[in-house]
Amino acid sequence: DADVTQTPRNRITKTGKRIMLECSQTKGHDRMYWYRQDPGLGLRLIYYSFDVKDINKGEISDGYSVSRQAQAKFSLSLESAIPNQTALYFCATSDFGPPMYNEQFFGPGTRLTVL
Amino acid sequence: AQSVTQLDSQVPVFEEAPVELRCNYSSSVSVYLFWYVQYPNQGLQLLLKYLSGSTLVESINGFEAEFNKSQTSFHLRKPSVHISDTAEYFCAVSENPGYSTLTFGKGTMLLVSP
Secondary structure, eight states, X not given: OOSEEEEOXXXXXXXXXXXXXXXXXXXXXXXXXXXXXXXXXXXXXXXXXXETTEEEEOTTOTTEEXXXXXXXXXXXXXXXXXXXXXXXEEEEEEOOSTTTTTOEEEOOOEEEEEO | OOEXXXXXXXXXXXXXXXXXXXXXXXXXXXXXXEEEEEOTTSOEEEEEXXXXXXXXXXXXXXXXXXXXXXXXXXXXXXXXXXXXXXEEEEEEEEEESOSOOOEEOOOEEEEEEO
């Protein structure tokens, strides 16, 4: 079984709809992240959480919100989707300190299309 | 603040040729450095990492990268590429010590042709 899972894997929605992307992990890591990937722009950090009570904005948080329901679950919401939020979204987890030193482990991604 | 520059957005090479993918970083403190690979239609996988010690690090599939502190670089090299190495490669940096996230470069697409 995959260590980091994302649901759904693909989603097509319409402008103005509320969308939730979910991420679950079995690695036991405290730290979880949401990124979006756009061609030519690499990965950009949306939100991150270093533990259940810690939520932080990343580089491009406008238009997004998150919820850390448990150590293993981190959800990303688009309150009112717009076409320029069409992208590939990745969840990742990490631990800090030896031996991993913030190495991140990625889920398979969610391809979101906003029409 | 940390940042990463990958100078080449795309690198086309022929099979069995050597390749170098360039990565430069900017940080005011010590860093951890990573190369991730993304094969078509897949997520990111760790290729190799530099944490401390030997400045030359290797992956299991023949890639290597060298940490050069004076030049703030962490270039990725392979002496002979295969078609199966076609993928996008991302360099990333994390500051040490860190209440810190990973910062990724924009990626380099390696295109290997016969």
